Ligand code: HEC
């Protein structure tokens with residue numbers, strides 16, 4: 094009896110197919126229908142109308158050809174970009190935009206990293222902020238209004254909650270506004286861990302009189318800082334740096350304070366030696382090591 098099924102090829106094929114199918118359903122299809130396979134971080138919110146419109150611009154413009162949106166759990170990546178990506182972050186990303194190539198940096202933790210103003214300036218002309226950047230300029234997006242009807246249709250199709258007020262907001266918005274709003278939303282459901290400080294409080298500049306460091310500082314300034322503080326450091330978007338008016342008060346501040354302002358940037362109302370900053374200075378700690386930050390920017 095035992096050998097008979099092996100002599101009936103058609104019956105054998107049917108039985109094998111059924112057995113394999115049962116295995117597939119139990120091992121693959123069933124788990125896919127359980128909630129554990131669709132994790133969602135507790136404070137993850139669906140995109141707003143404007144953010145969703147920005148996400149569409151991101152796809153239209155193919156930003157994912159040059160940027161990834163996922164930080165791998167590797168030490169070097171976490172040090173550079175921040176907390177590694179969690180499965181529960183992408184519940185509203187349909188489709189996800191992880192990308193696979195990093196011509197530019199990863200954007201998984203870009204939300205809140207810079208001010209809106211920084212993004213407008215960067216999109217208008219990336220080379221103003223990073224000399225030699227090969228990212229295209231996207232200033233022209235400001236001439237293209239967002240189409241509220243289209244966004245409404247997409248929100249419905251994706252099952253996002255929306256009200257008329259949500260889409261009314263879009264009336265005078267451009268694709269550039271939408272893209273900036275989207276940038277500020279990316280990856281914000283994961284709380285940011287503060288980075289350990291790079292130097293101790295009270296440290297003084299060990300390179301203050303080092304001629305090599307002064308030459309290096311001049312180069313760093315021209316490449317990265319002149320766009321906002323002016324070629325002659327007399328001020329533009331950022332304040333003058335040749336005077337002693339640190340954080341807008343006629344008084345000098347400690348070397349450590351200047352270091353922290355450059356390494357971590359400034360936020361509105363953040364206090365530096367009792368003075369309130371206006372915000373808008375980006376952070377450079379992830380691009381430059383200690384030595385570069387200490388290199389004096391004598392212009
Ligand atoms: C040809 C490749 C390329 C394309 C396409 C591109 N970028 Fe970039 N991007 C870069 C490079 C290189 C950098 C790093 C230098 C710089 O900031 O300009 C960068 C930097 C950035 C940054 C700053 C990241 C940081 O952490 O400092 C943002 C934000 C950004 N890109 C967004 C976008 C968006 C949005 C799009 C699509 C509209 C886009 N990029 C398209 C190459 C590209």
Ligand code: HEC
Pocket residue numbers: 211222313314317318319320321322330331332333334338339340341351354355359360361370371372373374375377390
């Ligand atoms: C995107 C524009 C931008 C770039 C690029 C930039 N800064 Fe700033 N910076 C600012 C702004 C805006 C402020 C004022 C910050 C505040 O009030 O919170 C500032 C403040 C500062 C201060 C404090 C000045 C004071 O008077 O108290 C220092 C020091 C400084 N920047 C150094 C640098 C260096 C060095 C670089 C290059 C590595 C640089 N900045 C690049 C915008 C910029």
